[in-house]
Amino acid sequence: MKVNWNYIKAFAILALVVFLYSFSSRRNAARKITEVKIQFTNGENLYVTENAVNKLLIVNADTLHNEGKEIIDLKTLENTLDTHEMIKEADVFLTVDKKLIANITQRKxxxxxxxxxxxxxxxxxxxxxxxxxxxxxxxxxxxxxxxxxxxxxxxxxxxxxxxxxxxxxxxxxxxxxxxxxxxxxxxxxxxxxxxxxxxxxxxxxxxxxxxxxxxxxxxxxxxxxxxxxxxxxxxxxx
CATH class of the missing domain: 3.40.50.11690 (Cell division protein FtsQ/DivIB)
Structure with missing residues (x-):
């Protein structure tokens, strides 16, 4: 029986791509959050402090370096921030350089x-x-x-x-x-x-x-x- 090397090569390349993607995903998930940055979109933090936002995020200096970023549920964090009586809207996201950014729009x-x-x-x-x-x-x-x-x-x-x-x-x-x-x-x-x-x-x-x-x-x-x-x-x- 004649072996179709083209199929074997294609399968090997596909397997290699899947392996590399899986490896890259695991490495990316294992990265640690290096910093939490809070930004107020409508001026100074007049009605809610950065400390209050940090407490709502349930993220502090210790957990940032010990937890992988895959455990951070961004939607849950946004919903938690939105419950604050002085916050109109919150937008939470992760950057490529491993920073957790929280954009806070205060009520006016x-x-x-x-x-x-x-x-x-x-x-x-x-x-x-x-x-x-x-x-x-x-x-x-x-x-x-x-x-x-x-x-x-x-x-x-x-x-x-x-x-x-x-x-x-x-x-x-x-x-x-x-x-x-x-x-x-x-x-x-x-x-x-x-x-x-x-x-x-x-x-x-x-x-x-x-x-x-x-x-x-x-x-x-x-x-x-x-x-x-x-x-x-x-x-x-x-």
Whole structure:
């Protein structure tokens, strides 16, 4: 019987490739994690510390050098980090140079609620606990509870995304019949916003009033400015 050496050679080459791949995979799996690097994607670690993240990762300096990286379940680590009350999203991955990288996106507060219970309202319209390590410079909101978050959230996002409002508004208070008032950073008059509706027009009216009053040097002449009425600003002098 004639031996087909071409088949034998092909089989031998295939076996060698499989062996080399298996050997390479085992060597790669046996590599040790040399470093854990924590990166904050949205600025400094204002609301959660690197130490807190390390504890959640359940990885410390000893285990990094003693454990093979095949035991690291990246998805589980991400899910664990996502449970932290100050973390919005976590992305955990391994680099070719054996580093474990954790990219942390912190939650961002839009306002601080003060009352029987104090907390932040974040950019996702959710209740966010106060931080023990940092106090955010955001408007102070009074007269509301957690159930009022959906109502006040459109106003908070408007302030956050408007340079003029963000610079001037420091407080928001809810009064009777769901009417809101705004406190300003420098000027001592209060702004009666009324219900949180028709915000675009109300803000447009307020900016026009502010610009005109500043030009006439009369900003300090008023004690109350009302935006509750359509297409007009009603002012009360001191």
């Amino acid at each position: 507060p839009l306002a601080r609620v003060y009352g029987r219970e104090s907390f932040y309202i974040d950019t996702q319209s959710k209740k966010m606990p106060l931080s023990k390590i940092y106090s955010a410079r955001v408007p102070l909101v009074t007269g509301i509870t957690e159930k009022d978050i959906p109502q006040v959230y459109p106003l908070l996002t408007k302030i956050e995304n408007d340079k003029f409002l963000k610079e001037h508004i420091t407080s928001i208070s809810k009064g009777k019949e769901e009417n809101y008032k705004l406190g300003l950073r420098v000027l001592d008059f209060e702004v009666e916003l009324g219900k949180i509706e028709n915000l675009e027009q109300k803000i447009k009216n307020f900016k026009a009033f502010y610009k005109k009053a500043m030009k006439d040097k009369k900003l300090n002449a008023y004690r109350r400015v009302s935006l509750q009425f359509d297409n007009q600003v009603v002012c009360t002098k001191k």
